[in-house]
Amino acid sequence: MVNVYKCLQSTYCSTIVRHAADERKTIDVVNLDPAAEYFDYQPLVDIRELIHLDDVMADGELKFGPNGGLVFCMEYLMENPDWLEEQLGDVDDDYVLFDCPGQIELYTHMTIMRQLVDLLQQRWNFRVCGVFLVDSQFMVDGSKFLSGTMAALSAMVNLELPHINILTKMDLLSKSARNQIDRYLQPDPHSLLGDVQTGSKWSEKYRHLTDAIGRLVEDYSLVRFYPLNIKDEENIADLLLMIDNMIQYGEEADVKTRDFEYEDGDGDDGGDES
Numbered sequence: 001m002v003n004v005y006k007c008l009q010s011t012y013c014s015t016i017v018r019h020a021a022d023e024r025k026t027i028d029v030v031n032l033d034p035a036a037e038y039f040d041y042q043p044l045v046d047i048r049e050l051i052h053l054d055d056v057m058a059d060g061e062l063k064f065g066p067n068g069g070l071v072f073c074m075e076y077l078m079e080n081p082d083w084l085e086e087q088l089g090d091v092d093d094d095y096v097l098f099d100c101p102g103q104i105e106l107y108t109h110m111t112i113m114r115q116l117v118d119l120l121q122q123r124w125n126f127r128v129c130g131v132f133l134v135d136s137q138f139m140v141d142g143s144k145f146l147s148g149t150m151a152a153l154s155a156m157v158n159l160e161l162p163h164i165n166i167l168t169k170m171d172l173l174s175k176s177a178r179n180q181i182d183r184y185l186q187p188d189p190h191s192l193l194g195d196v197q198t199g200s201k202w203s204e205k206y207r208h209l210t211d212a213i214g215r216l217v218e219d220y221s222l223v224r225f226y227p228l229n230i231k232d233e234e235n236i237a238d239l240l241l242m243i244d245n246m247i248q249y250g251e252e253a254d255v256k257t258r259d260f261e262y263e264d265g266d267g268d269d270g271g272d273e274s
Ligand SMILES: Nc1nc2c(ncn2[C@@H]2O[C@H](COP(=O)(O)OP(=O)(O)OP(=O)(O)O)[C@@H](O)[C@H]2O)c(=O)[nH]1
Pocket: 008, 009, 010, 011, 012, 033, 101, 102, 103, 168, 169, 170, 171, 172, 228, 229, 230
């Protein structure tokens, strides 16, 4: 059994890898972004060794732009699952992050990522958790928050995975923006809807629709966001614990040593850091 989660942001991966290393745990990253330029960790697998976006775009026959090229690369990956399997090697019981490209359509309505998830879960027995990252700076007013919520919901429905939504870059928010987001994170539908409804003619016209969507999301607890400040180690640890619980990571492995305090010691819970 292998444990994995997929994510959409490189900074998230490097933050988690570093945090795990500090705790003497190894987390591997698979880079699935064919356009990635730089990361501060050594990926276990790198799609760019299979196919690179620049090469696809430079192809005189294909004539792809960045978006079409990216989709082509992802489709090419899915046509070569053996390559991925071989590159992953023996990852039993490992914790692997899949750093995925940021193009939203891959998650909301295309099927490529869904195919990848099926491959991981069904063919290779991975336990997968989707980690959907949204820049908190784009969530500080009511209508944007509702749009971000809809995008997250769409990805959740499309991927059908244990799923967590994260608000990133919390460290960059001003105090007032932080307060604003806190209001939306509290289960208080009226603060959010109140914000959306004020203002333009358009929002007046569609007030009832916005109202209904907002109530639906609230009443069924469809979407929740978890704020992440990468400078706050406790915040990162809480998040990782939540994800571990979602995929039941580590439940079969050394329960005795992991689940209890183990301060002075010899910590034999996996000293195999690279
Ligand atoms: N201060 C701060 N900067 C961040 C945070 N997350 C990302 N950044 C910065 O935002 C920029 C983009 O971050 P990336 O991690 O490359 O984002 P990405 O989603 O992987 O981007 P693509 O792969 O191009 O889709 C980088 O310059 C990061 O340093 C954060 O939580 N705090």
